Amino acid sequence: MAENLTEKANDILERAIYAAAEFQEFNQEQTNKVVEAVYRAALNARVKLAKMAVDETGIGIWEDKVWKNVIGTQLVYEDIRDQRTVGVINHDTVTGISEIAQPLGPIFAVTPVTNPTSTAIYKILICMKTRNPIIISAHRNAARSTGEAARICYEAALEAGAPEDCIQMIPAGSREFTQMVMAHPRVALILATGGTGLVKAAYSSGNPAIGVGPGNVPVFIDESADLPFAISSIIMSKTFDNGTVCASEQSVVVEEKIAPQIRDEFKRQNCYFLSPEEILKVQNIAVVKESMSMSPFIVGQSVETIAQKAGITVPKGTKILLAELKGVGKDYPLSVEILAPILAFYTAKDYHSAIKLCIDLNYLGGIGHSAGIYANDEHRIMEFSQLINAGRIVVNTPTSQGAVGGTFNMLSPSLTLGCGTGGKNITTENISVKHLINIQRVCRRKMNDRFFSIDKPKYLDENCSEADLRFEYHKNH
Numbered sequence: 449m450a451e452n453l454t455e456k457a458n459d460i461l462e463r464a465i466y467a468a469a470e471f472q473e474f475n476q477e478q479t480n481k482v483v484e485a486v487y488r489a490a491l492n493a494r495v496k497l498a499k500m501a502v503d504e505t506g507i508g509i510w511e512d513k514v515w516k517n518v519i520g521t522q523l524v525y526e527d528i529r530d531q532r533t534v535g536v537i538n539h540d541t542v543t544g545i546s547e548i549a550q551p552l553g554p555i556f557a558v559t560p561v562t563n564p565t566s567t568a569i570y571k572i573l574i575c576m577k578t579r580n581p582i583i584i585s586a587h588r589n590a591a592r593s594t595g596e597a598a599r600i601c602y603e604a605a606l607e608a609g610a611p612e613d614c615i616q617m618i619p620a621g622s623r624e625f626t627q628m629v630m631a632h633p634r635v636a637l638i639l640a641t642g643g644t645g646l647v648k649a650a651y652s653s654g655n656p657a658i659g660v661g662p663g664n665v666p667v668f669i670d671e672s673a674d675l676p677f678a679i680s681s682i683i684m685s686k687t688f689d690n691g692t693v694c695a696s697e698q699s700v701v702v703e704e705k706i707a708p709q710i711r712d713e714f715k716r717q718n719c720y721f722l723s724p725e726e727i728l729k730v731q732n733i734a735v736v737k738e739s740m741s742m743s744p745f746i747v748g749q750s751v752e753t754i755a756q757k758a759g760i761t762v763p764k765g766t767k768i769l770l771a772e773l774k775g776v777g778k779d780y781p782l783s784v785e786i787l788a789p790i791l792a793f794y795t796a797k798d799y800h801s802a803i804k805l806c807i808d809l810n811y812l813g814g815i816g817h818s819a820g821i822y823a824n825d826e827h828r829i830m831e832f833s834q835l836i837n838a839g840r841i842v843v844n845t846p847t848s849q850g851a852v853g854g855t856f857n858m859l860s861p862s863l864t865l866g867c868g869t870g871g872k873n874i875t876t877e878n879i880s881v882k883h884l885i886n887i888q889r890v891c892r893r894k895m896n897d898r899f900f901s902i903d904k905p906k907y908l909d910e911n912c913s914e915a916d917l918r919f920e921y922h923k924n925h
Contacts, residue, residue, distance in 0.1 A: 453625050461634040463613040464581040465781060470611035471579040476534040481922060482610045487525040489604035490569045490597065494518060497565040497600075500593040505561055507748030512689035513566070516863075517682045520566035523854040523861035527883050533578050536819040537887075540559035544892035549885045551579040553636030556629060558650070559643045562692040562748060562787060564590030565597040567863045569639055572601045578884040580636070583629065584617045589643070591620035631655065637683050637884070644741075645914045651872060658879055660864050662870065663694040664785040664814030665847050666806040669702045669710060670823035672798075673844070678822035679713045682791075685846030687767050692748040692787045695818045695840070695851030695865060699783065700770075701805045706813060707795045719768040720751075721793070722760075727771045727782065729758040734790060735781035740813075742786045751789050776808045785813055799828070803835055809838055816867030817875060818842060818851040839868050839876030853878050898922075 474482075490497075494617060496511035535886050538547040557571045568584055575582040586594035592726040595617055615913035618629055630638055631653040640650035640659035669678050686697050702710050712720065722730060731737075734746050734754070746754055751769060755762045770793045771782045792809075796802035809824070819838040823829050833841040842850035845857065853859030862878035875883065902920050905910045912920075 467581040467613045482608045485604040485608035486601045491521040508689040516566035520570035546890040548888040558585045558640040559591045561587035564594045568597045570863045662785045663817040666699045666809040667820035672825040673822035685848040691749045693848035696848040701794045706794040718764045731781040737796040816871030820847040
């Protein structure tokens with residue numbers, strides 16, 4: 449059995465290597481033609497793929513998944529369309545250095561159950577733009593919809609002249625085979641979007657990897673904020689696709705002096721504060737307490753479904769369930785990331801206590817990912833931003849859409865959000881084409897006159913101090 453899997457992995461990578469060799473010969477015009485064809489085909493299938501994803505996974509809202517598909521196609525395409533990714537992409541006449549873009553080789557891309565079609569399309573687009581063949585590993589519960597997205601993109605790519613096997617999928621469901629392909633020596637890079645275990649496996653594979661995991665996004669509402677606007681923005685974000693975006697708000701933190709106003713505003717906008725007894729019931733079905741991780745059975749579910757599973761009654765039309773918590777960590781299970789319309793709510797005695805709470809939530813399970821602040825005080829915005837360990841600090845903006853980029857700000861639209869070294873990633877940026885190319889630097893002879901005019905014997909004299917040498921280096925310039 450192991451031999452069969454090894455042969456299968458070798459076959460997939462061999463075909464990807466052949467595709468890479470052919471892709472290497474493409475010029476920018478040929479590359480752009482493939483990318484445009486894939487974008488058009490995927491955008492045209494946005495509704496069909498969204499409905500397939502919800503039907504197959506039982507997660508989220510199909511209308512919102514349409515918009516995720518629009519982000520993964522149209523917004524991503526508009527962002528990368530005019531970028532140069534082939535040949536000389538930059539030349540500096542002062543330094544004489546030219547930069548040449550080269551593809552990496554086969555990319556192994558893992559896609560999540562929460563965004564099975566949009567993430568696949570986005571990764572295909574940035575791989576085609578950089579001339580990298582892509583091998584997709586879909587979540588076992590979303591293999592059909594991810595596979596259909598890949599098929600549509602692949603047929604469009606071939607029609608536009610792309611190499612055969614530039615887009616491949618491995619069979620879903622075999623963790624052993626996924627890890628075997630992930631660790632294959634001919635894989636150039638792993639692009640992993642998913643749970644903590646999967647991301648850890650990617651980084652343990654021995655191959656270069658960009659993996660992003662949980663967010664656990666805290667949001668601070670400052671007294672200077674427009675409170676009704678802040679609440680409506682949070683609701684719009686947290687209810688989007690039933691909270692399945694990893695950048696969606698997980699906790700709201702406020703100072704006690706404005707807490708009553710904020711509670712009233714949440715209630716006015718059809719959100720429901722759980723009683724202590726209801727909090728216990730919800731946390732029992734929403735969080736696996738032993739591992740302090742969200743239960744997969746409530747991911748992307750509606751408020752009505754969650755209430756029914758928990759055995760509680762909430763007003764009809766309730767948008768979000770809020771749990772007032774007194775602390776962070778294992779004794780407060782709802783303080784962890786939950787990709788559903790459930791929010792933790794914290795009241796802090798003052799501004800500095802509120803920031804400390806946000807930092808504690810950030811370190812509980814979302815280091816480096818994203819954070820939000822609602823404020824009209826620039827000093828507080830910048831102070832918060834410098835204290836929180838997040839790659840994206842989203843200001844007066846819904847964090848789901850804001851962190852993904854391309855709608856409420858000018859961040860590169862992306863469905864893979866880097867979390868920096870805090871999140872065990874190599875970058876805090878929104879992952880796009882520039883992360884999928886190697887850059888060669890052609891360095892022409894440019895004499896450093898300052899270095900060649902120094903009195904070199906002084907450097908051989910151990911009695912010359914740093915101050916002497918610094919003067920020597922700069923004396924004629």
